[in-house]
Amino acid sequence: MPTEHDEVQQPELLYHQPFSDEELAYGETIRAFLRREVEPGYDEIGTDSAARHDLWKRAGAAGILGVSVPERFGGAGGGPLLSVILSYELARSLAYATLGSSFTTDLATGLLVAGGSDELIARWAPGIMSGEIIQSTGISEAEAGSDVVAIRTTAVRDGDEYVINGGKIFITNGDIADICYVVAKTDKEARGRGLSLFLMDLRSDGVTRRKLATMGFPGGNTAELHFDHVRVPAGNLLGAEGGAMRQLIATLAEDRIQVGARALGQAELAFDLTLDYARQRHAFGKAIVDFQNTQFQLASMKTEISVGRAFLYEQVRKARSGIATASESAMCKLFLSEASSRVIDGCLQLFGGMGFMDETPISRIYAANRVLRIYAGTSEILRRSIAKDL
CATH class of the missing domain: 1.10.540.10 (Acyl-CoA dehydrogenase/oxidase, N-terminal domain)
Structure with missing residues (x-):
């Protein structure tokens, strides 16, 4: 046994x-x-x-x-x-x-x-x-989330500096970060080939910040950044001018795999907490883990976690070998973020009323998990990316 x-x-x-x-x-x-x-x-x-x-x-x-x-x-x-x-x-x-x-x-x-x-x-x-x-990374804007080409922030060369105007939103650590890797347009007519990447010191003149309250992460530091004629040394250009898309694509698979790993970790933690609670919580004279409905739900959760872990392992192996594709990393992030959501939703249900209480960790895990289907590519964008390869 x-x-x-x-x-x-x-x-x-x-x-x-x-x-x-x-x-x-x-x-x-x-x-x-x-x-x-x-x-x-x-x-x-x-x-x-x-x-x-x-x-x-x-x-x-x-x-x-x-x-x-x-x-x-x-x-x-x-x-x-x-x-x-x-x-x-x-x-x-x-x-x-x-x-x-x-x-x-x-x-x-x-x-x-x-x-x-x-x-x-x-x-x-x-x-x-x-x-x-x-550190922080400034890509998303109010009118440009997953559609990076729609970025409106501009960077204009002025001697030995670039003058950056615009703003970024939903920036992790944006409220406390010292530097930000900012994607800006250096050529408005060149679409993706007109995007460049800069290391910006957020303590520079012209940078303002607004902390954003979020559904989850009550102790988090998500912020909106605004740039008003912020001067950045030309030497802070990362890579070649117009090369941001190549740089971002190169890290996209890594980002999606690490978000998938995060989704897996949350699902495992929620499952552990729920299994322990189900063994201790009694209803109608017996532990709720002894009810067949509870056992079936836990079995389904365990299966999703195991499948997700195997998928993640395979993507890590491919990434190490240099053969990971954008489509496969998108599938990895899509499956793990959505499987994690299903597992955690089922976990909260087994907690019952206690699961709705902020003092119970599963309630915060549930709220925090929701963003995993949004950042690093929404589920809809990922499906679109995968479909393009069919």
């Missing part, structure tokens, strides 16, 4: 393969940091800028930030798959549904490493690794 330990999904199961020993060690480091530094008081961290910066500095000291910075700049030289582990571990933590995406914006370090000059990397990498510098 299975024991209680056998029934509860352990986070280590994510790492049967295809992860290396070094990647497993990175996951253990993140997990230990979250348990030691974040989970005991995540409700008290809130959205205070000083508290968030202190948290990032502690994350830097723990060695979980800027892991893709090359060794010659003092980094670990890790690959993009480490962002999958970071995203998964954060989602497996009770703190995620309150604090939001937080450290997962570290994926943006790859934009600096891939497109920045040696001078630019040398300037910003130490602060990124130490947690002194919080």
Whole structure:
């Protein structure tokens, strides 16, 4: 007969393969940091800028930030798959549904490493690794979400600087970030080929911010940014002028795989909490786990989680081999985000009235999970992308 330990999904199961020993060690480091530094008081961290910066500095000291910075700049030289582990571990933590995406914006370090000059990397990498510098990525606008070509923010060359005007919305960490990787049009007539990527210091003159209240992540830092004649050094252009689309496409598969891992982590956490609750909660003289309806629901959830994990493993293997396609990464993110939603909805139902209470973690997990079907490509956009390859 299975024991209680056998029934509860352990986070280590994510790492049967295809992860290396070094990647497993990175996951253990993140997990230990979250348990030691974040989970005991995540409700008290809130959205205070000083508290968030202190948290990032502690994350830097723990060695979980800027892991893709090359060794010659003092980094670990890790690959993009480490962002999958970071995203998964954060989602497996009770703190995620309150604090939001937080450290997962570290994926943006790859934009600096891939497109920045040696001078630019040398300037910003130490602060990124130490947690002194919080990153954000500015792509979405009010009239341009998944349709990147519709971006209206402009960047006009003026001597040794670019003058940027416009704004960005739904920016993770935008309320507290120090820098932002901003996509802007340098050629209004060239559509996608007219988009360029800049590293902007958000402490520059002309930058204003507005914090946005969200349905989930009560302690998160989502914001709207406005740029009024913000001057950015020409050396802060990442890659070639007009090359933003190529740079973004190169990281798109990685982003969607790491969001899929986050969806899986949330589903696993919700399942664990629900299975434990079903064993303890009694109704009509017996534990609710002993009702056939409960068992059937849990069986369906377990199956969806297992299928999703297998799908994620396959995409990680393909990404490592350099054969991951945009269509497959879209399918991975689509399936895992929607399967996660089904699992968590079923979990909340088994909690009954307690599931509707904010003091019960499943209620925040439920609210936080909803955005996974929206960012990094809505489910509708992903289906469109997949269909184009048929």
